[in-house]
Amino acid sequence: MFFFRFGRKQRRDELLQAQQKRASARFSTPDNIQMERLERCKNCCKSFTTFIFSRVGLCLLVVAYAFGGGVIFQFLEATEEDNVNKVQQHLNATVEKLFEHSMNLTVYHQPNWTAVAREILEEYQKDIVRQTKRGYQGERLSDDAKQWNFPEAILYAITVITTIGYGHITCKTNYGKIMTMIYAIFGIPLMLLCLANIGSTMADAFRFIYCNICCSYCHMVKKRRNLRALQSVERSHAASSSIPQSSTTTTLCSHNPQATTNSLEQQQSTPNLVEFVDNLSFDYRKVTIPISVTLSLLSSYLILGALLFSEWEKWKFLDGAYFCFVTLATIGLGDLVPGKSIESTQVEGKLIICALYVLLGLSLMAMCFNLMQEEVRAKFRRLGNKLGIIDDPNYW
Secondary structure, three states: OHHHHHHHHHHHHHHHHHHHHHHHHHOOOHHHHHHHHHHHHHHHHHHHHHHHOOHHHHHHHHHHHHHHHHHHHHHHHHHHHHHHOOHHHHHHHHHHHHHHHHHHOOOOOHHHHHHHHHHHHHHHHHHHHHHHHOOOOOOOOOOOOOOOOHHHHHHHHHHHHOOOOOOOOOOOOHHHHHHHHHHHHHHHHHHHHHHHHHHHHHHHHHHHHHHHHHOHHHHHHHHHHHHHHHHHHHHHHHHHHHOOHHHHHHHHHHHOHHHHHHHHHHHHHHHHHHHHHHOOOOOHHHOOOOHHHHHHHHHHHHHHHHHHHHHHHOOOHHHHHHHHHHHHOOOOOOOOOOOOOOOOOOHHHHHHHHHHHHHHHHHHHHHHHHHHHHHHHHHHHHHHHHHOOOOOOOOO
């Protein structure tokens, strides 16, 4: 009776709580509305943080960071560029001065004309030296062309966060220099984290392709060989089991005790073979890629970039390969940069493709380093297992 009353009371309390919840849902107070909004904000923040630290989120964050840096650097340095990059205008003014001086002479006197022309040319020479120290490298720019355009600013931002630093274009203003330091402090760790994630993802994808396309025939032949070995073992085991066990055991025990031991070992080894063949479906994530394959992939990417940039910039093939290697190794000497030569055309498109080549190449480098690291560790595991240093080959 007591338990019956207690259960009925508990049921009544539950119904009262449910009615209170429905009433509070109908007549929501401002405090309840505020609590619900705070809870929604917390859930949104958690979801956004989870997406940002995922691989796709990191890639999008790096792209947005590079574009944002390009906008900021262009805004900070474009105004200063109007006062810096006026070489073409000064050249036109110098030509006009020489022409006017020659036209104003009623009587041509060589020493007088030479003295005035020397002063005009020396002034132009000093201006060229000043502009060269500020970053001018002999580009033929039109009157409305600017060095700090948007593709150039994006390439500058990418070279900062990837620690390449060509040096072909630098910030001249104090705000630009301060912004470069702040931008690099937050951008370099973000870029390294993104490259590590992209490298592991690309390594898994390349390992899957390598196992299922390049090594599929080898695995198929190996599987067939092992299946044939299993079938032969099963046939021999079936033949031995067809003999009456009692008489066989009595005969073996009376004549040859060693045979009894061998038969027991064979029976114990058969399940191991079955288990081995059952695990023939290999896991591609445990397969290591030979170092020669990764080096060939890197070499192919370098050769492709060398052919591309040497064709665009009219460089020698050696210069193109040298530029690609220095860039992907993050050395970035800056002596060769696409779009900086006097004969360059379609500069903006080349700068964008150069930025994409750098990002993809660094991701490929991270992937190859990941694969080579796994291959080296696997070789040391095998060596340690053969020498008896490591008992478990799956150690490390």
